[in-house]
Amino acid sequence: MEKRVTFKGWLLPMLLLAPQLIVSGVFFFYPAGEAVWQSLFIPDPFGLSMQYVGLGNFEYLFNDPYYRASFVTTAVFSTLVTLVSMIPALFLAVLADRLVKGAGTYRTLLIWPYAVAPAVAGVLWLFMFNTRIGVVAFYLNQMGYDWNHVLNEHEAMGLVVVASAWGRISYNFLFYFAALQAVPKSVIEAAAIDGARFWRRFFTIVLPLLSPTTFFLLVVNIVYAFFETFGVIHTITSGGPQQATTILVYKVYADGFVGQDLGSSAAQSVVLLVVVGFLTVLQFKFVEKRVHY
Amino acid sequence: MKNFALGAALASASLIAPFTANAATEIQFWHAFTGRLGELVDQQVKDFNASQDQYEVVATNKGNYSETLNAGIAAFRAGEQPDILMVFEVGTATMMAAKGAIKPVYQVMEDAGVEFNPDDYIGAVKGYYTTTDGKMLSLPFNSSTPVLWVNRDMLDEAGVAKDAPLTTWEDVGKVLDQLKASGVDCPMTTAWQSWIQLENLSAYHNVPFASQENGFAGLDAKLEFNGPVQVKHIQTLGDWAKKGEFIYKGRRNEGGADFRAGTCALFTESSAGYAGIKSEAKFNFEVHPLPYWGDVDGAPQNTIIGGASLWVMSGKEDSHYKGVAEFLSYLSSPEVQAKWHQDTGYLPITKAAADLTREQGFYDANPGTDVAVKQMTANAPTENSKGIRLGNFDQIRGIIDEELEAVWAGDKTAQDALDNAVERGNQLLRRFEQANR
Numbered sequence: 001m002e003k004r005v006t007f008k009g010w011l012l013p014m015l016l017l018a019p020q021l022i023v024s025g026v027f028f029f030y031p032a033g034e035a036v037w038q039s040l041f042i043p044d045p046f047g048l049s050m051q052y053v054g055l056g057n058f059e060y061l062f063n064d065p066y067y068r069a070s071f072v073t074t075a076v077f078s079t080l081v082t083l084v085s086m087i088p089a090l091f092l093a094v095l096a097d098r099l100v101k102g103a104g105t106y107r108t109l110l111i112w113p114y115a116v117a118p119a120v121a122g123v124l125w126l127f128m129f130n131t132r133i134g135v136v137a138f139y140l141n142q143m144g145y146d147w148n149h150v151l152n153e154h155e156a157m158g159l160v161v162v163a164s165a166w167g168r169i170s171y172n173f174l175f176y177f178a179a180l181q182a183v184p185k186s187v188i189e190a191a192a193i194d195g196a197r198f199w200r201r202f203f204t205i206v207l208p209l210l211s212p213t214t215f216f217l218l219v220v221n222i223v224y225a226f227f228e229t230f231g232v233i234h235t236i237t238s239g240g241p242q243q244a245t246t247i248l249v250y251k252v253y254a255d256g257f258v259g260q261d262l263g264s265s266a267a268q269s270v271v272l273l274v275v276v277g278f279l280t281v282l283q284f285k286f287v288e289k290r291v292h293y
Numbered sequence: 294m295k296n297f298a299l300g301a302a303l304a305s306a307s308l309i310a311p312f313t314a315n316a317a318t319e320i321q322f323w324h325a326f327t328g329r330l331g332e333l334v335d336q337q338v339k340d341f342n343a344s345q346d347q348y349e350v351v352a353t354n355k356g357n358y359s360e361t362l363n364a365g366i367a368a369f370r371a372g373e374q375p376d377i378l379m380v381f382e383v384g385t386a387t388m389m390a391a392k393g394a395i396k397p398v399y400q401v402m403e404d405a406g407v408e409f410n411p412d413d414y415i416g417a418v419k420g421y422y423t424t425t426d427g428k429m430l431s432l433p434f435n436s437s438t439p440v441l442w443v444n445r446d447m448l449d450e451a452g453v454a455k456d457a458p459l460t461t462w463e464d465v466g467k468v469l470d471q472l473k474a475s476g477v478d479c480p481m482t483t484a485w486q487s488w489i490q491l492e493n494l495s496a497y498h499n500v501p502f503a504s505q506e507n508g509f510a511g512l513d514a515k516l517e518f519n520g521p522v523q524v525k526h527i528q529t530l531g532d533w534a535k536k537g538e539f540i541y542k543g544r545r546n547e548g549g550a551d552f553r554a555g556t557c558a559l560f561t562e563s564s565a566g567y568a569g570i571k572s573e574a575k576f577n578f579e580v581h582p583l584p585y586w587g588d589v590d591g592a593p594q595n596t597i598i599g600g601a602s603l604w605v606m607s608g609k610e611d612s613h614y615k616g617v618a619e620f621l622s623y624l625s626s627p628e629v630q631a632k633w634h635q636d637t638g639y640l641p642i643t644k645a646a647a648d649l650t651r652e653q654g655f656y657d658a659n660p661g662t663d664v665a666v667k668q669m670t671a672n673a674p675t676e677n678s679k680g681i682r683l684g685n686f687d688q689i690r691g692i693i694d695e696e697l698e699a700v701w702a703g704d705k706t707a708q709d710a711l712d713n714a715v716e717r718g719n720q721l722l723r724r725f726e727q728a729n730r
Binding site: 042043044045046047048049051053060064066131132150151152153238240241242243254255257258259260261263264 | 394543694699704727730
């Protein structure tokens with residue numbers, strides 16, 4: 001028989017749950033509900049009048065080839081950001097884990113970039129790659145490569161991906177490093193005695209044991225790439241050239257706050273909410289099955 | 294600790310003092326100027342406050358143009374709007390459509406009994422902010438128009454003759470060939486591509502940018518900037534881009550830094566670039582009128598303005614509007630305007646201010662500073678050249694930026710890009726029409 005502790009009455013449990021419920025209500029359910037409501041209207045910017053259009057905003061969005069293209073851009077962008085931020089992080093964590101001397105210093109230095117805000121990171125990378133005064137652009141030019149992310153779509157995408165992933169490597173490093181330390185030494189030693197070399201031990205023992213961490217980071221990094229990279233994109237490309245770096249969340253901003261088209265902006269927020277919810281469910285349903293805790 | 298407390302008390306007392314000592318009505322003024330321009334605005338406000346004791350204007354910077362407009366809109370929705378809001382020319386249609394949110398300037402002046410004559414203003418400036426029946430809705434504040442900036446030293450080095458004309462785009466093409474041949478990396482660049490290379494181009498050649506008098510005559514306007522003149526111009530720029538003669542630097546005025554650093558020879562940019570170029574350029578520079586196509590009949594017509602105007606928000610007490618009227622009247626006085634024009638390179642928005650500047654000998658001492666004024670006032674504005682008034686215009690400009698980038702990158706022809714921009718822009722216009730029905 002399972003032993004259960006239950007509360008007598010409702011007051012105490014409700015009181016204990018209240019802080020979390022209130023925070024979710026005020027900061028999630030209320031604004032999300034408001035967005036759903038607004039997505040059914042075309043309001044004027046000043047809130048003086050509203051036209052009810054039903055699902056008209058959504059219809060308008062999905063008929064717009066540029067909005068559909070933005071999904072692809074977002075998929076490419078978030079996949080790249082996730083890969084570029086997780087693989088080097090794992091690599092660095094493995095190296096740092098094997099360090100005998102000066103491990104503390106390396107660890108501290110590797111964590112530093114996480115303290116840099118996305119917008120600031122964006123400006124830093126922009127300065128390095130600026131076509132006129134950028135250090136990196138200058139040396140690329142010396143080597144005969146004409147760097148111009150202002151017009152070249154691939155270069156622009158590469159730059160925003162790297163700038164977004166850079167600070168994130170530190171965050172992922174931290175989690176991988178902690179996870180690596182938790183891998184039981186006895187298992188690794190046993191494999192070593194059996195004659196498995198380092199990389200073989202890594203792929204057959206360490207990596208599977210890291211899978212809960214990898215899964216967690218996958219979810220967190222995709223959400224990061226979807227929502228928190230706004231600052232980087234805004235400072236480096238503003239969504240250009242053409243629409244090469246206009247990810248969904250940037251379009252919400254551009255249409256809502258620059259274009260004053262609040263109806264379309266609200267509809268886009270609702271779409272984003274659904275997409276991210278769907279992705280998370282998908283991840284928990286399928287990817288998590290392959291995770292060993 | 295004691296001293297600190299005393300100091301804090303004194304400091305807070307001195308902060309409160311100006312508001313309690315006299316019963317001046319506080320007028321909130323939100324603007325989009327920082328740096329040197331911000332200082333100049335603060336000075337104007339300070340002078341006005343010192344000139345009388347009934348009103349106290351409080352000027353606050355709210356970020357760039359888009360951010361200031363957003364701040365004003367958000368504040369209005371919360372019932373906390375300022376008395377005066379600076380809105381860039383692109384937001385004009387948005388403000389005009391918001392009838393319940395604004396109080397037209399002509400009415401503010403009329404109610405307050407302050408003398409106000411729209412005809413004092415330069416035609417092209419006035420036209421942008423007045424209704425089709427001549428009523429001024431917002432007060433023009435900072436207005437500029439695009440001109441051609443020239444780095445004479447670079448042209449000399451490339452062996453371009455001193456008297457080689459730069460009047461038409463055909464002339465410019467020859468000079469660009471010469472610059473390129475002599476190894477110049479950046480023969481020409483531009484700022485604000487939509488404003489200069491499409492909106493002004495259309496007005497300057499007296500062809501429509503949009504139907505319904507560029508949107509002045511109704512919300513049902515359709516974009517028409519994919520006509521032969523515009524296509525020819527954009528295609529030529531695209532060809533120059535391919536040859537490395539026209540270098541694209543970005544959607545805003547990124548190219549300004551290159552011109553001021555002496556790396557780009559020709560630069561199409563606002564006349565208000567004057568202050569920056571004058572203080573930073575370590576070379577001989579010249580101002581030329583914006584070039585036009587010699588084979589287009591009716592060119593050059595006149596160019597149109599960019600910049601911002603001051604909108605008076607509704608929902609304030611009458612005493613406030615009286616103060617607003619006084620302040621606006623002060624701002625448009627010839628002395629204030631002439632000083633603003635000379636300090637910044639923005640246009641003198643009234644004829645009196647232009648005359649005063651000439652009398653003061655400013656144009657003689659600073660050759661080229663009157664180019665913009667002449668270019669704007671050369672002809673009486675037509676339906677195609679009095680301005681542009683389109684809803685969602687900031688977004689439409691974004692679309693134009695994207696499509697032009699496709700031309701500069703060689704991905705699309707000018708015709709395809711402009712057709713596409715027109716089609717995408719028209720959808721936004723229909724949405725705006727729907728929202729403001």
